[in-house]
Amino acid sequence: MIDLQAGALEVAPALLGAVLEHDGVAVRLTEVEAYLGTDDPASHAFRGPTPRTRVMFGPASHLYVYLSYGMHVAANIVCGPDGEAAAVLLRAGEVVGGIELARERRQRARRSTTPVPDAQLARGPGCLGQALGLSVADSGSTISQDGTPAPFHLTGGAGEGVVLSGPRVGVSQAADDAYRFWLDGEASVSRYSRSPRAPRLG
DNA sequence: GGGGCGATATGCT
DNA sequence: GCATATCGCCCCG
Numbered sequence A: 001m002i003d004l005q006a007g008a009l010e011v012a013p014a015l016l017g018a019v020l021e022h023d024g025v026a027v028r029l030t031e032v033e034a035y036l037g038t039d040d041p042a043s044h045a046f047r048g049p050t051p052r053t054r055v056m057f058g059p060a061s062h063l064y065v066y067l068s069y070g071m072h073v074a075a076n077i078v079c080g081p082d083g084e085a086a087a088v089l090l091r092a093g094e095v096v097g098g099i100e101l102a103r104e105r106r107q108r109a110r111r112s113t114t115p116v117p118d119a120q121l122a123r124g125p126g127c128l129g130q131a132l133g134l135s136v137a138d139s140g141s142t143i144s145q146d147g148t149p150a151p152f153h154l155t156g157g158a159g160e161g162v163v164l165s166g167p168r169v170g171v172s173q174a175a176d177d178a179y180r181f182w183l184d185g186e187a188s189v190s191r192y193s194r195s196p197r198a199p200r201l202g
Numbered sequence B: 001g002g003g004g005c006g007a008t009a010t011g012c013t
Numbered sequence C: 001g002c003a004t005a006t007c008g009c010c011c012c013g
Helices: A008-015 A099-109 A125-132
Strands: A019-022 A025-035 A062-068 A072-079 A086-097 A152-155 A163-166 A180-183
Touching: A008 A025, A008 A072, A008 A086, A019 A086, A025 A099, A025 A125, A062 A125, A072 A125, A086 A099, A086 A125, A086 A180, A099 A125
Parallel strands: none
Antiparallel strands: A019 A025, A019 A152, A025 A086, A025 A180, A062 A072, A072 A086, A163 A180
Protein backbone atom coordinates (compact mmCIF):
# COMPACT_ATOMS: atom_id res chain seq x y z
CA MET A 1 0.00 0.00 0.00
CA ILE A 2 1.50 3.28 -1.13
CA ASP A 3 1.36 6.25 1.23
CA LEU A 4 -0.11 8.84 -1.10
CA GLN A 5 0.08 11.50 1.59
CA ALA A 6 3.85 11.56 1.14
CA GLY A 7 5.49 14.07 -1.18
CA ALA A 8 5.46 13.68 -4.96
CA LEU A 9 9.16 12.83 -5.15
CA GLU A 10 8.57 9.92 -2.80
CA VAL A 11 5.26 8.78 -4.28
CA ALA A 12 6.37 8.89 -7.93
CA PRO A 13 8.95 6.07 -7.83
CA ALA A 14 6.73 4.08 -5.46
CA LEU A 15 3.98 4.07 -8.09
CA LEU A 16 6.16 2.25 -10.61
CA GLY A 17 4.94 -1.31 -11.00
CA ALA A 18 1.62 -0.51 -9.34
CA VAL A 19 -1.54 -1.38 -11.26
CA LEU A 20 -4.26 1.22 -11.82
CA GLU A 21 -7.63 -0.20 -12.79
CA HIS A 22 -10.62 1.73 -14.11
CA ASP A 23 -13.71 0.81 -16.11
CA GLY A 24 -12.51 -2.55 -17.38
CA VAL A 25 -8.87 -1.76 -18.12
CA ALA A 26 -5.85 -2.24 -15.86
CA VAL A 27 -2.50 -0.57 -16.46
CA ARG A 28 0.80 -1.37 -14.76
CA LEU A 29 2.59 1.95 -14.40
CA THR A 30 6.06 2.09 -15.94
CA GLU A 31 6.70 5.83 -16.25
CA VAL A 32 5.65 8.78 -14.05
CA GLU A 33 6.65 12.36 -13.27
CA ALA A 34 6.54 14.28 -9.97
CA TYR A 35 5.01 17.76 -9.79
CA LEU A 36 5.61 19.56 -6.52
CA GLY A 37 2.91 22.22 -6.44
CA THR A 38 3.13 25.94 -5.84
CA ASP A 39 6.94 25.77 -5.51
CA ASP A 40 7.31 24.03 -8.86
CA PRO A 41 7.22 26.35 -11.88
CA ALA A 42 6.40 23.41 -14.16
CA SER A 43 3.30 22.47 -12.18
CA HIS A 44 -0.18 23.55 -13.18
CA ALA A 45 -0.57 24.52 -9.51
CA PHE A 46 2.31 27.00 -9.61
CA ARG A 47 0.11 30.10 -9.86
CA GLY A 48 -2.35 28.98 -7.23
CA PRO A 49 -5.70 27.18 -7.50
CA THR A 50 -7.98 27.68 -10.50
CA PRO A 51 -11.22 25.85 -11.30
CA ARG A 52 -9.23 23.32 -13.30
CA THR A 53 -6.45 22.71 -10.77
CA ARG A 54 -8.59 22.92 -7.64
CA VAL A 55 -8.48 19.15 -7.09
CA MET A 56 -4.68 19.23 -6.82
CA PHE A 57 -5.01 21.35 -3.69
CA GLY A 58 -7.35 18.86 -2.05
CA PRO A 59 -6.59 15.61 -0.25
CA ALA A 60 -4.48 12.82 -1.75
CA SER A 61 -5.85 9.71 -3.48
CA HIS A 62 -7.82 11.67 -6.05
CA LEU A 63 -7.31 11.98 -9.78
CA TYR A 64 -6.46 15.23 -11.56
CA VAL A 65 -7.34 15.01 -15.26
CA TYR A 66 -6.86 17.78 -17.79
CA LEU A 67 -7.18 18.25 -21.52
CA SER A 68 -3.99 18.77 -23.46
CA TYR A 69 -3.66 20.17 -26.97
CA GLY A 70 -7.40 20.01 -27.35
CA MET A 71 -7.43 16.28 -27.97
CA HIS A 72 -5.56 14.35 -25.30
CA VAL A 73 -6.37 13.75 -21.67
CA ALA A 74 -3.61 13.32 -19.11
CA ALA A 75 -4.04 11.96 -15.59
CA ASN A 76 -2.24 12.77 -12.35
CA ILE A 77 -2.55 11.12 -8.97
CA VAL A 78 -2.91 13.81 -6.31
CA CYS A 79 -0.63 13.17 -3.34
CA GLY A 80 0.79 15.02 -0.35
CA PRO A 81 -1.16 16.46 2.59
CA ASP A 82 -4.47 18.25 2.09
CA GLY A 83 -3.81 21.81 1.00
CA GLU A 84 -0.54 20.99 -0.76
CA ALA A 85 -0.78 20.69 -4.54
CA ALA A 86 1.56 17.76 -5.10
CA ALA A 87 0.75 15.34 -7.90
CA VAL A 88 2.27 12.59 -10.02
CA LEU A 89 1.65 12.54 -13.77
CA LEU A 90 1.02 9.07 -15.17
CA ARG A 91 3.09 9.04 -18.33
CA ALA A 92 2.98 5.43 -19.45
CA GLY A 93 2.10 1.89 -18.52
CA GLU A 94 1.65 -1.65 -19.71
CA VAL A 95 -1.94 -2.82 -20.23
CA VAL A 96 -2.32 -5.91 -18.06
CA GLY A 97 -6.09 -6.24 -18.06
CA GLY A 98 -8.92 -5.50 -20.48
CA ILE A 99 -6.51 -5.33 -23.38
CA GLU A 100 -9.26 -5.79 -25.98
CA LEU A 101 -11.17 -2.84 -24.56
CA ALA A 102 -8.00 -0.76 -24.46
CA ARG A 103 -7.33 -1.58 -28.12
CA GLU A 104 -10.85 -0.55 -29.12
CA ARG A 105 -10.59 2.76 -27.28
CA ARG A 106 -7.19 3.60 -28.71
CA GLN A 107 -8.25 2.61 -32.20
CA ARG A 108 -11.35 4.76 -31.99
CA ALA A 109 -9.36 7.79 -30.84
CA ARG A 110 -7.00 7.50 -33.77
CA ARG A 111 -7.55 8.70 -37.30
CA SER A 112 -5.73 5.90 -38.99
CA THR A 113 -6.67 2.24 -38.73
CA THR A 114 -3.12 0.95 -38.55
CA PRO A 115 -2.96 -1.38 -35.56
CA VAL A 116 -1.32 -0.22 -32.34
CA PRO A 117 1.30 -2.59 -30.89
CA ASP A 118 0.31 -3.83 -27.44
CA ALA A 119 3.34 -2.20 -25.80
CA GLN A 120 2.16 1.16 -27.13
CA LEU A 121 -1.46 0.95 -25.98
CA ALA A 122 -0.66 3.13 -22.95
CA ARG A 123 2.71 4.60 -23.96
CA GLY A 124 2.53 8.35 -23.40
CA PRO A 125 0.14 10.33 -21.17
CA GLY A 126 -2.52 10.82 -23.84
CA CYS A 127 -2.42 7.16 -24.83
CA LEU A 128 -2.69 6.03 -21.22
CA GLY A 129 -5.71 8.26 -20.79
CA GLN A 130 -7.32 6.82 -23.91
CA ALA A 131 -6.66 3.23 -22.85
CA LEU A 132 -8.37 3.86 -19.51
CA GLY A 133 -11.24 5.66 -21.23
CA LEU A 134 -10.71 8.87 -19.28
CA SER A 135 -12.30 12.26 -19.79
CA VAL A 136 -11.96 15.52 -17.89
CA ALA A 137 -15.17 14.56 -16.09
CA ASP A 138 -13.07 12.00 -14.21
CA SER A 139 -11.04 14.74 -12.57
CA GLY A 140 -11.64 14.61 -8.83
CA SER A 141 -12.51 10.90 -8.79
CA THR A 142 -11.28 8.95 -5.81
CA ILE A 143 -8.66 6.21 -5.95
CA SER A 144 -9.03 3.23 -3.65
CA GLN A 145 -6.14 1.03 -2.52
CA ASP A 146 -7.99 -1.31 -0.19
CA GLY A 147 -10.82 -2.63 -2.32
CA THR A 148 -13.30 -0.01 -1.16
CA PRO A 149 -15.72 0.78 -4.00
CA ALA A 150 -14.30 3.61 -6.10
CA PRO A 151 -14.00 4.47 -9.79
CA PHE A 152 -10.24 3.85 -9.61
CA HIS A 153 -8.30 1.09 -7.89
CA LEU A 154 -4.58 1.04 -7.21
CA THR A 155 -2.75 -2.13 -6.19
CA GLY A 156 0.86 -3.18 -5.66
CA GLY A 157 3.83 -0.99 -6.45
CA ALA A 158 6.75 0.19 -4.32
CA GLY A 159 10.01 -1.47 -5.01
CA GLU A 160 9.93 -3.70 -8.05
CA GLY A 161 12.35 -3.47 -10.94
CA VAL A 162 15.17 -1.04 -11.60
CA VAL A 163 14.06 2.59 -11.29
CA LEU A 164 15.84 5.19 -13.40
CA SER A 165 15.27 8.94 -13.37
CA GLY A 166 15.81 11.97 -15.58
CA PRO A 167 14.33 15.31 -16.62
CA ARG A 168 10.59 15.64 -17.19
CA VAL A 169 9.18 15.55 -20.70
CA GLY A 170 7.81 18.64 -22.40
CA VAL A 171 8.29 21.10 -19.54
CA SER A 172 9.93 24.43 -20.24
CA GLN A 173 10.43 25.44 -16.59
CA ALA A 174 12.78 23.61 -14.22
CA ALA A 175 13.68 21.53 -17.25
CA ASP A 176 16.76 19.97 -15.67
CA ASP A 177 15.26 18.56 -12.48
CA ALA A 178 15.29 14.76 -12.56
CA TYR A 179 11.64 14.38 -11.57
CA ARG A 180 10.77 11.73 -14.15
CA PHE A 181 10.97 8.11 -13.04
CA TRP A 182 10.64 4.96 -15.13
CA LEU A 183 11.30 1.23 -14.98
CA ASP A 184 14.40 0.16 -16.83
CA GLY A 185 13.89 -2.02 -19.89
CA GLU A 186 10.12 -1.61 -20.25
CA ALA A 187 8.83 -1.40 -23.81
CA SER A 188 5.94 0.82 -22.74
CA VAL A 189 8.19 3.69 -21.59
CA SER A 190 7.85 6.67 -23.90
CA ARG A 191 10.81 8.18 -25.68
CA TYR A 192 12.31 11.21 -23.97
CA SER A 193 11.65 14.51 -25.64
CA ARG A 194 12.78 17.82 -24.17
CA SER A 195 10.49 20.81 -24.53
CA PRO A 196 11.55 23.00 -27.45
CA ARG A 197 10.96 25.96 -25.12
CA ALA A 198 13.28 24.72 -22.44
CA PRO A 199 16.60 26.56 -22.12
CA ARG A 200 19.59 24.83 -23.63
CA LEU A 201 21.67 22.73 -21.32
CA GLY A 202 24.70 24.59 -20.01
C1' DG B 1 14.78 10.13 -35.60
C1' DG B 2 13.64 14.78 -36.85
C1' DG B 3 10.28 18.04 -38.28
C1' DG B 4 5.79 19.84 -38.75
C1' DC B 5 1.02 20.28 -37.50
C1' DG B 6 -3.67 19.34 -35.78
C1' DA B 7 -7.40 21.07 -32.73
C1' DT B 8 -9.29 23.46 -28.45
C1' DA B 9 -9.94 24.47 -23.25
C1' DT B 10 -7.72 27.32 -20.13
C1' DG B 11 -6.09 31.30 -18.03
C1' DC B 12 -3.48 35.55 -18.41
C1' DT B 13 -3.57 40.39 -20.35
C1' DG C 1 -8.42 38.54 -27.50
C1' DC C 2 -4.40 35.33 -27.70
C1' DA C 3 -0.40 32.45 -26.51
C1' DT C 4 0.13 28.35 -24.49
C1' DA C 5 -0.30 23.53 -23.59
C1' DT C 6 2.84 17.63 -18.57
C1' DC C 7 0.98 15.43 -26.90
C1' DG C 8 0.62 12.05 -30.71
C1' DC C 9 0.83 11.14 -35.39
C1' DC C 10 2.21 11.11 -39.93
C1' DC C 11 5.64 12.10 -43.36
C1' DC C 12 9.96 12.36 -44.78
C1' DG C 13 14.97 11.07 -44.92
